[in-house]
Each structure stands twice: as structure tokens, then as C-alpha cells.
Amino acid sequence: MRKKLCFAIAAAAALCVFPMSAAADSFLTHVLESYEMNAENSYTISYLEQDPYLVNIYEGYGFAKDYMSARGHAYVLEDVAGTERPHPLANCLTCKTEDFTRLVNEMGEDAYSLDFEEVYADAHQNVGCYSCHGDDFPTGKLVLTHDYSVTAIGDDMGDTIAPAIAVCGQCHTEYYFKPENKATNVPYTDIASMDPAAELAYYDEMGFADWVQESTGTPLLKVQHPEIETVLGEGNIHARMGLSCADCHMEKTTTDEGRDFKSHYLKSPLDSEELLTTCAQCHKDTDMAEKVHTLQAEITARETEVGEKLSALKDALAEAVASGDYTEDELDEIRSLHRTAQWYFDWDYVENSEGAHNSALARKCLDTAEETIDEAMGLFES
Ligand code: HEC
Ligand code: HEC
Ligand code: HEC
Ligand code: HEC
Secondary structure (H helix, E strand, O other), X not given: OHHHHHHHHXXXXXXXXXXXXXXXXXXXXXXXXXXXXXXXXXXXXXXXXXXXXXXXXXXXOHHHOOOEOOOOHHHHHXXXXXXXXXXXXXXXHOOOOHHHHHHHHHHHHHHHHOEHHHHHHOOOOOOOHHHHHHHHOOOOOOOOXXXXXXXXXXXXXXXXXXXXXXXXXXXXXXXXXXXXOOOEEOOOOOOOOOOHHHXXXXXXXXXXXXXXXXXXXXXXXXXXXXXXHHHHOOOOOOHHHOOOHHHHHOOEEEOOOOOEEEOOOOOOHHHOHHHHHHHHHHHOOOOHHHHHHHHHHHHHHHHHHHHHHHHHHHHHHHHHHHHOOOOHHHHHHHHHHHHHHHHHXXXXXXXXXXXXXXXXXXXXHHHXXXXXXXXXXXXXXX
């Protein structure tokens, strides 16, 4: 209820700031109503129940306690408050509420280390008009509002990234918190470095780890939803042909008055007759659901295979540490391979399309993870 009210306030505020005709008013109301439909995407599952090996590989980190799949934008605030993962600082609100984005833009990076509960109490709006349009939302102009995205790719979006990809990539991206001041940041500076190998090199160079796992002693990384990376990165098929996130996830809709606009209900293209007609421009009479589901089944089966091997590596390493039979140098060599293998596994696993965005890159990550696990396993004394 609270969120609905605030959407109404946001739309009304637009009218106060930008004097507009009644037609524009009703047009914005249509956009707003389409965005509110994201509440219909409420389905979520526990990844830990679906893939129990995750509890072992994430041991010692919050994701071993609670890891639910993503759902619609209407739930972001509720879900961040409800998670059992620790969330002490306001930086956890970076991708959850436009109110926090405004605060960062007013006070700078100091906002990221404020207390979570204090900032949350004043956050009323989920991901909102401001998140993707700044204060230009009545015109529909796309604007980067997240400071780290502006730094990484420039507020002209580097001239090379379609705005309807760049705005989504502000949150649908891998990120980390800077050790010195807990500010949110991304591990890349352009399209070329939006890549699993380049991002790992970035973290290795700065000596960054999300946590040091107690049983293995490995300084591990936790990847988060690198969607902009798979959409723009090596092996992408569609972005090169000019398709944006909006082209595949936002339907063309018409208001009662006959005006066309992009629905803001962010859908799977498989759930939309209209979006499937976009696919058919190139995929002709292919059954798209079958094409996508076949690919996803292949990738998720590989994830289970590689995830279970990774879990076995973690157990073998923990046992080696406990045995006292290995020198620290020997253990560090295996730990380094463990960190690399887990990075590549996770980079694929946590991407939300399950291989649909870029199956070549998904396969490459899983193959690299598996080769690295095999190499590490070869270092244990038999
Ligand atoms: C300000 C941050 C932010 C921006 C910008 C953003 N998203 Fe999201 N998006 C999220 C978060 C956070 C979730 C997960 C919400 C949850 O599970 O509570 C999400 C969820 C989604 C989902 C549902 C995922 C599922 O598994 O059901 C889709 C689809 C989606 N976003 C697409 C987009 C597209 C397309 C864009 C650009 C037009 C975009 N998002 C821009 C933060 C953002
Ligand atoms: C060529 C079309 C295409 C493009 C471009 C595209 N996606 Fe997707 N996306 C898909 C398909 C297909 C799926 C899998 C849908 C399913 O499983 O039902 C998907 C799944 C997702 C999901 C998981 C939620 C869901 O509905 O399954 C999210 C989140 C998402 N995409 C976000 C993005 C973002 C953000 C961008 C841009 C950076 C983007 N997508 C670009 C086609 C696309
Ligand atoms: C998650 C990002 C996101 C959010 C949140 C968002 N928009 Fe948009 N909006 C877009 C994108 C992307 C497009 C352009 C789609 C395209 O044509 O490629 C767009 C287009 C528009 C347009 C032009 C419509 C058209 O099709 O001519 C208007 C107006 C607009 N948005 C208003 C709003 C308002 C009002 C809100 C808040 C209720 C809002 N948007 C929230 C991403 C967003
Ligand atoms: C501009 C042409 C074009 C459009 C529009 C288009 N595709 Fe594609 N798509 C291709 C081409 C070309 C390929 C590569 C050959 C193939 O796999 O069919 C491809 C491949 C794919 C793949 C396999 C991707 C991978 O990495 O293995 C999926 C999934 C897919 N498309 C889904 C979609 C969906 C869903 C839509 C509509 C929302 C869509 N495409 C719209 C041209 C297009």
C-alpha cells in the first residue's frame, strides 16, 4: 500500500515540476500502472533447497543461509529487509530504492556507510522512475543515476552502450563494496573489461575477497547477477544486432487513447505474445520457448555437475588443511585454484537468464571452472 501511494506521489510530483497537459498526465499514469504490474512477478524459490551443494561452497558467507531467486521490481525493498543475510550498512540499498540513489547523489560516497536501518526507515519507493530517468522521467529520457556506473562508463554511456542496456546495467551487474569506505563499485571501466577473466584480474590485483572461508582458508569472491556483462560481453549475439534489454523485456503497448508506449512491466519474452513477434523477425517460426528451455536445461545440468565437483574440492581442501600434512605454500597453491574455480562457477550460476543471454559465455565459465577444479584435485597427495 505504502509503495502504491508513493508511486502516485511520484507521478503527481512530476506534474508539479513539469506543467503538462491532461493528456500527458494520463499518459504517465499508463506508464506508472504498467510499472506497478511488476508486483505480478512474485514467484521465488530457494536456490539452497534446489541446489544443496551451494550451502557447502558458500560456507561462512551469508548466501549459505539464505539465497532466494529474484522476482519483480515491486519486491526489492521487502526482500532486502527480509533476507537473513547480514545487511548492516546502507550500501545494501544501492539497487533497491531510488530514495537511496538520490541520497548518494546529494551527499556523495559517505552515504554508503550510513546505518542500514536508519536509511531504510526513510526509503519509501522501490526501484523507481528516478532510477532510470533521473528527474527527466516525464519525458522518458534515460539517465544514469548511479555514481559508479557514471564513473565506469561515463554519463554519455560511453557513446557505445545503448541507453536501454546501460540503465538496467546499473543494478543488473557484478559489483563490490570498496574496502576503504564501503562504497558500491563495479570491477570494470568499459565494455572490454565487462568480462569474467578481466573482473577476476581486477579483484586479484587489488587483493580483494568477499570473505575468507574458515575451513579451507581460501579468500573467496561472491559474484552477483552479471547481466550487463553477458548481454554485452564476448559471445553475445543480440546486442551486436542492436537489441537492448528493453527490446526483449518491455512490450510495446497502446493506451486507450491510441498512444504507443513501452510497457514498464519487465517480463520474460516467453510470457509475451508481443515480444515473441520481435523474436520472430529473425527467428521466423522457431518455437522460442523450446529453444530457450533446451538451452537453459543444458546449462543448468552443467551447473549441477560442476557445482558438485566444486563442493568436493572444497571438502578435500578443508581436509588437507585439517590434516597438517601440507605446507602453507602447498595449500596456498590449491587455494588460489579454488578461488578461481569458484569465481567462474558463480559467475555463470548467479546470472539470471540461466544461459539464455549468452550460452557461449556460460559454457566457457563452467568449462574453465571444471578445468581449474581438476587441476587443483591433481595437487592433493593420493
Ligand atoms: C535500481 C536497480 C535496478 C535497475 C535500474 C533495474 N533493475 Fe531489474 N531488478 C533489480 C532488483 C534488485 C531485482 C530483484 C528484486 C527482488 O528479487 O526482490 C530486479 C529484478 C528484475 C527482473 C525479475 C527477475 C526475475 O527473476 O523474475 C527483471 C526481468 C528485471 N529486473 C529486468 C530489468 C530491466 C530490463 C531493467 C532495465 C529496463 C532493470 N531490470 C533495471 C534492480 C534493478
Ligand atoms: C535477445 C533478447 C534479450 C535481451 C537483449 C536481454 N534479455 Fe534478459 N532474458 C531473455 C530471455 C530469453 C530470458 C529467459 C527467460 C525465461 O527464462 O523465461 C531472459 C531472462 C532475464 C532475466 C531473468 C528473469 C526472467 O524473466 O527470466 C533477467 C533479470 C534479465 N533477463 C534481465 C536482462 C537485462 C538487465 C538485460 C540487458 C542488460 C537483458 N535481460 C537483455 C532475453 C533477453
Ligand atoms: C528500470 C528502469 C526504468 C524505470 C524504473 C522506469 N523506466 Fe521509463 N523507461 C525505461 C526504458 C528502458 C524506456 C525506453 C524503452 C525503449 O523505448 O527502449 C523507458 C521509457 C519511458 C517513457 C517513454 C515512453 C514511450 O514508450 O514513449 C516514459 C514517459 C517513461 N519511461 C516514464 C517512466 C515513469 C513515469 C516511471 C516511473 C513510474 C518510469 N518510466 C520508470 C526504463 C525505466
Ligand atoms: C535481429 C535478429 C534477432 C532478433 C530480433 C532476435 N534474435 Fe535471437 N538470435 C539471433 C541470431 C542470428 C541468433 C544465433 C543463431 C541462433 O541461435 O538461432 C540468435 C540466438 C538466440 C538464442 C541463443 C543464444 C545463445 O547465446 O546461445 C536465444 C536464446 C535467442 N536468440 C532468443 C531470442 C529471443 C527470446 C528473442 C526475442 C525477444 C530474440 N532472440 C530476438 C537473432 C535475433
